[in-house]
Amino acid sequence: MTYQFDFSALLPYWPLFLEGVWLTLKLSALATIFGFVVGTLCAVARAEGPRWLKTVVAIYVEMIRNTPLLVQIFLVYFGFASLGLKVTANTAAVAALVVNVGAYTCEIVRAGLESIHKSQLEAAECLGLTRTQTYWHVIVRPAIERVYPALTSQYVLLMLASSITSQISAEELTAVANRIQSDTFRSFETYIVTGVLYIILSFVVRLAFTLFALVIFPRRRKLGTAI
Amino acid sequence: MPAVVSLSNVHKSFGALQVLKGVSFDVAAGEVVAVIGASGSGKSTALRCINALETIDSGEIVVCGHKVHDPELDRRALRRDVGIVFQSYNLFPHLTVAQNIMLAPTCVKDMGKAEARRLAEEVLAKVGLAEKADNYPEQLSGGQQQRVAIARSLAMQPKLMLFDEVTSALDPQLTGEVLRVMEDLARGGMSMILVTHEMAFARKVASKVIFMHQGKVWETGPGAMLANPQTKELAEFLSNDL
Numbered sequence: 001m002t003y004q005f006d007f008s009a010l011l012p013y014w015p016l017f018l019e020g021v022w023l024t025l026k027l028s029a030l031a032t033i034f035g036f037v038v039g040t041l042c043a044v045a046r047a048e049g050p051r052w053l054k055t056v057v058a059i060y061v062e063m064i065r066n067t068p069l070l071v072q073i074f075l076v077y078f079g080f081a082s083l084g085l086k087v088t089a090n091t092a093a094v095a096a097l098v099v100n101v102g103a104y105t106c107e108i109v110r111a112g113l114e115s116i117h118k119s120q121l122e123a124a125e126c127l128g129l130t131r132t133q134t135y136w137h138v139i140v141r142p143a144i145e146r147v148y149p150a151l152t153s154q155y156v157l158l159m160l161a162s163s164i165t166s167q168i169s170a171e172e173l174t175a176v177a178n179r180i181q182s183d184t185f186r187s188f189e190t191y192i193v194t195g196v197l198y199i200i201l202s203f204v205v206r207l208a209f210t211l212f213a214l215v216i217f218p219r220r221r222k223l224g225t226a227i
Numbered sequence: 228m229p230a231v232v233s234l235s236n237v238h239k240s241f242g243a244l245q246v247l248k249g250v251s252f253d254v255a256a257g258e259v260v261a262v263i264g265a266s267g268s269g270k271s272t273a274l275r276c277i278n279a280l281e282t283i284d285s286g287e288i289v290v291c292g293h294k295v296h297d298p299e300l301d302r303r304a305l306r307r308d309v310g311i312v313f314q315s316y317n318l319f320p321h322l323t324v325a326q327n328i329m330l331a332p333t334c335v336k337d338m339g340k341a342e343a344r345r346l347a348e349e350v351l352a353k354v355g356l357a358e359k360a361d362n363y364p365e366q367l368s369g370g371q372q373q374r375v376a377i378a379r380s381l382a383m384q385p386k387l388m389l390f391d392e393v394t395s396a397l398d399p400q401l402t403g404e405v406l407r408v409m410e411d412l413a414r415g416g417m418s419m420i421l422v423t424h425e426m427a428f429a430r431k432v433a434s435k436v437i438f439m440h441q442g443k444v445w446e447t448g449p450g451a452m453l454a455n456p457q458t459k460e461l462a463e464f465l466s467n468d469l
Contacts (some may be wrong), residue, residue, distance in 0.1 A: 119313065120317060122280060122313075123313065123318075125306070126311045127331035127379070128306040128307050128331060128334075129330070130334075133335075137330055142321045217321070219320075219363050223365070223366070
């Protein structure tokens with residue numbers, strides 16, 4: 001092996017790497033929050049909505065699950081442009097990721113909703129709760145708790161997949177890495193560092209989800225049962 | 228005394244299966260009615276029809292002034308007057324005992340949190356579980372969970388309580404603690420209909436026993452009728468029970 005590693009060339013770029021990490025976190029956080037809302041609403045619509053709405057959601061989910069993320073990103077980015085809407089690459093990236101992760105969230109949350117036993121609904125109904133109250137207090141909350149590990153995995157995947165948005169020059173870690181390697185010509189070292197940063201990011205995101213679970217699922221905290 | 232529940236000629240089928248074939252009976256205010264019968268005799272279905280959990284095919288059901296058979300029935304209004312406790316407790320597992328009880332008063336009656344909490348503690352004391360308010364259902368025994376379910380219904384101050392085989396999933400010791408709570412309620416003047424397999428309890432507490440057989444009210448009488456069945460079917464049912 002003749003390759004000489006030289007990480008020192010990257011040292012001056014640390015602030016840039018950190019900025020990339022921050023941008024990736026920001027992008028992923030936005031996509032996660034909006035994607036969760038879109039996905040949960042779609043799951044409820046698919047379970048409770050009128051037939052036409054169920055069909056619309058089903059078509060949306062199938063379209064997203066059967067096309068590559070990169071194509072979806074291009075569609076959103078160039079689609080906006082073709083409609084005459086001026087959006088930044090970052091906005092287009094968040095929009096595309098929300099559309100993508102919303103569909104996957106829909107399927108995961110739907111599985112959770114379906115896992116809640118009919119007797120729980122009956123009990124709520126017999127106590128006089130409205131359908132909406134029942135959904136919120138008795139169905140959605142425990143459903144989310146049940147599928148929380150699957151959601152966590154999905155959002156970690158989303159964070160990793162956000163690197164693809166570098167293709168439309170959205171500012172995030174991979175895009176920053178591309179810039180650094182073209183400046184330094186140390187491609188191998190740059191992507192090794194980038195890979196390590198993604199591993200750290202994955203751990204951080206998982207940890208954040210675990211801590212968040214302790215806040216929103218007090219039963220887990222009190223009983224000490226891991227999510 | 229005015230009837231809180233009145234069923235007349237109620238029919239109900241599930242597909243081709245006729246479950247209720249013209250059931251009629253009344254429950255007066257303060258009365259404790261035990262409905263007994265073999266599995267499939269229609270007793271649980273009758274109870275579920277009273278609470279509009281099942282829609283009847285024909286006949287009339289009037290509960291606390293609500294016409295349950297009416298397609299325009301206001302189900303939420305009916306359920307403010309009627310509490311039901313199920314065999315499988317159906318507590319909400321993600322809420323504490325107190326939260327389980329507070330949910331309906333805060334959502335349905337717009338009660339403030341503090342007041343609802345006081346109410347929860349009050350009804351929990353009634354079922355002997357005041358110290359379990361902040362526990363989760365899974366930390367309780369089956370008998371305790373069932374008593375919480377009873378407390379949860381009581382918090383809505385119903386005029387009528389329905390019990391659907393509430394001790395069937397419990398061992399004899401836990402059954403005893405649940406039955407004691409129900410006995411207290413009965414003594415307090417609550418109108419109650421209980422579908423039960425506890426013959427001794429029916430005999431002791433019920434002011435009226437209804438024996439259902441093949442979707443019909445087969446025999447009705449005071450608790451003492453269990454010692455002296457008039458029909459062959461009731462005699463057979465009671466002998467199987469022993």
